[in-house]
Amino acid sequence: MLQKSPSEEEPFLLPQISSEWQENLVESGQSIMIISDLHYEQTYHHGVWEGEARDWLLGMVRSAKSASLIALGDLGHAWRAVDWKCLTDLVPVHAIYGNHDNMEVLHSARNNDGTRVLAEDGEVRVIGGLKVGFINGIMAKKGKTKVKDGVPRQSAEVFLSAVAKLVGVDVLATHASPYLPEYGSRYHASDEFEVLDQVLTQVNPPLSVSGHLSGPYTLSKLRDTTILRIDSSPAERHYALMDFGTRQIRIMHDHDQVEIGSFAEFS
Numbered sequence: 001m002l003q004k005s006p007s008e009e010e011p012f013l014l015p016q017i018s019s020e021w022q023e024n025l026v027e028s029g030q031s032i033m034i035i036s037d038l039h040y041e042q043t044y045h046h047g048v049w050e051g052e053a054r055d056w057l058l059g060m061v062r063s064a065k066s067a068s069l070i071a072l073g074d075l076g077h078a079w080r081a082v083d084w085k086c087l088t089d090l091v092p093v094h095a096i097y098g099n100h101d102n103m104e105v106l107h108s109a110r111n112n113d114g115t116r117v118l119a120e121d122g123e124v125r126v127i128g129g130l131k132v133g134f135i136n137g138i139m140a141k142k143g144k145t146k147v148k149d150g151v152p153r154q155s156a157e158v159f160l161s162a163v164a165k166l167v168g169v170d171v172l173a174t175h176a177s178p179y180l181p182e183y184g185s186r187y188h189a190s191d192e193f194e195v196l197d198q199v200l201t202q203v204n205p206p207l208s209v210s211g212h213l214s215g216p217y218t219l220s221k222l223r224d225t226t227i228l229r230i231d232s233s234p235a236e237r238h239y240a241l242m243d244f245g246t247r248q249i250r251i252m253h254d255h256d257q258v259e260i261g262s263f264a265e266f267s
């Protein structure tokens, strides 16, 4: 399994796939687009303007022609109802919140068929024939507030109580990411890493998708689970296209493919 850690900045070599396969993927609409940490804000962050994140996403959605979009939180505070309308007119969206979201607008967002964009903790949605289970948010640190900037913080109990509903899913979708050995000392041990590891162990999904941690992406493996962490922020602009027929995952940077992986072998 090819891997990339957040600390590695050099360009990744592109594995070649046939143009025929790419054309089939695009023409058949057999993919699910996965983003996280879009951070659509009317501000600069570390010198990067984040006010065009929504337009970047709309452009990538139009180009990918995916059947569905899974958004893993930290979409940003700049989202208004009209922005959600623009997006859901293009593609059905299944989202969770992270720790930087406009909760009021996200709660109200609907797809064109009337279904809610925002998934609940422990909710399972069948997307492209795959069972995708969701857990929102990040865990509150000990002694810290349960809501910050309008976004709820979760407890270990919420994460662990979702497990019973999520056993048997093909894809576990969370904002918080599990700790991976390739992160080394970049991240300190935390209750959240520990609880997420328990969730992964008990749910044991073929594929885990998440965000929250910064850096372009990580595609790795933990026990029996393929782990994908993705960063779609204006600084990184990465997303994934998951082919739900072949169970292959293409990692994209803008319009360029940077890696291809699979979770078929674990199903």
Ligand SMILES: [Fe+2]
Pocket: 074, 098, 099, 100, 175, 211, 212, 213
């Ligand atoms: Fe986050």
